[in-house]
Amino acid sequence: xxxxxxxxxxxxxxxxxxxxxxxxxxxxxxxxxxxxxxxxxxxxxxxxxxxxxxxxxxxxxxxxxxxxxxxxxxxxxxxxxxxxxxxxxxxxxxxxxxxxxxxxxxxxxxxxxxxxxxxxxxxxxxxxxxxxxxx
Amino acid sequence: xxxxxxxxxxxxxxxxxxxxxxxxxxxxxxxxxxxxxxxxxxxxxxxxxxxxxxxxxxxxxxxxxxxxxxxxxxxxxxxxxxxxxxxxxxxxxxxxxxxxxxxxxxxxxxxxxxxxxxxxxxxxxxxxxxxxxxxxxxxxxxxxxxxxxxxxxxxxxxxxxxxxxxxxxxxxxxxxxx
Numbered sequence: 001x002x003x004x005x006x007x008x009x010x011x012x013x014x015x016x017x018x019x020x021x022x023x024x025x026x027x028x029x030x031x032x033x034x035x036x037x038x039x040x041x042x043x044x045x046x047x048x049x050x051x052x053x054x055x056x057x058x059x060x061x062x063x064x065x066x067x068x069x070x071x072x073x074x075x076x077x078x079x080x081x082x083x084x085x086x087x088x089x090x091x092x093x094x095x096x097x098x099x100x101x102x103x104x105x106x107x108x109x110x111x112x113x114x115x116x117x118x119x120x121x122x123x124x125x126x127x128x129x130x131x132x133x134x135x
Numbered sequence: 136x137x138x139x140x141x142x143x144x145x146x147x148x149x150x151x152x153x154x155x156x157x158x159x160x161x162x163x164x165x166x167x168x169x170x171x172x173x174x175x176x177x178x179x180x181x182x183x184x185x186x187x188x189x190x191x192x193x194x195x196x197x198x199x200x201x202x203x204x205x206x207x208x209x210x211x212x213x214x215x216x217x218x219x220x221x222x223x224x225x226x227x228x229x230x231x232x233x234x235x236x237x238x239x240x241x242x243x244x245x246x247x248x249x250x251x252x253x254x255x256x257x258x259x260x261x262x263x264x265x266x267x268x269x270x271x272x273x274x275x276x277x278x279x280x281x282x283x284x285x286x287x288x289x290x291x292x293x294x295x296x297x298x299x300x301x302x303x304x305x306x307x308x309x310x311x312x313x
Contacts, residue, residue: 017301018273024274026251027269027270027274029251033170034169047161047191048157050187050190050191051191054194
């Protein structure tokens with residue numbers, strides 16, 4: 001038996017395995033696109049209406065932000081500059097503290113001398129307190 | 136591949152943001168895109184939705200389109216993906232639903248009613264992909280490679296699907312004819 005469907009008639013075949021021409025015609029008819037230019041013009045309009053709404057949605061998004069673009073850039077630059085200055089000051093302060101801390105720990109006699117001065121300035125009444133502060 | 140000058144010009148203008156040019160591309164390719172979508176989703180309304188969604192996605196991605204390639208192949212892939220998304224959301228499997236789908240308002244309902252009913256019954260029993268492949272190849276004339284690209288499968292798989300789908304359709308219709 002031939003590998004072919006005779007339904008309803010046998011016709012020419014595009015390739016050895018192809019379906020019968022009449023069956024192909026039936027399927028083609030079942031899947032045929034809508035006929036008439038009016039339908040396709042309408043579909044094109046609906047597609048382009050959606051494209052336009054997508055475009056306007058994009059435009060609206062940018063148009064809301066656009067006026068704020070320049071001020072936002074200036075503000076961001078100012079904030080960045082201020083942050084940089086503050087950061088530099090903090091670094092300098094840390095360096096100073098680190099320097100002082102290192103200097104004090106390496107010269108205990110200076111600390112003792114300053115404590116002596118404090119105790120002399122406070123007089124003999126504070127001698128006991130000065131003693132505890134300096135030790 | 137030879138790209139018609141008109142299409143190339145429209146595609147380049149559309150890439151530059153010209154909506155009128157994109158409308159020209161829609162006009163040129165919407166019928167073919169509809170056939171691709173219809174082969175996948177079966178139902179006319181879903182095919183129409185897939186075409187609309189596909190062209191909107193194409194517009195959104197137009198800056199990624201290479202005008203030296205064919206616009207039809209590019210947009211048909213996008214429409215096919217939109218149609219596959221719809222089939223994943225809406226499964227039309229029953230014979231009744233497919234029969235209704237094939238009784239579209241664009242044809243005479245009295246014409247070949249029995250044959251159409253039997254055909255619809257047979258097509259409904261094919262797996263979705265096999266049905267899409269047989270319609271795309273035997274009705275729309277796409278190659279196995281083109282079908283593979285649109286459905287996201289190798290060309291050889293499309294060829295194999297086509298062979299099995301034809302065999303099954305023959306068997307089903309012969310059984311129906313008893």
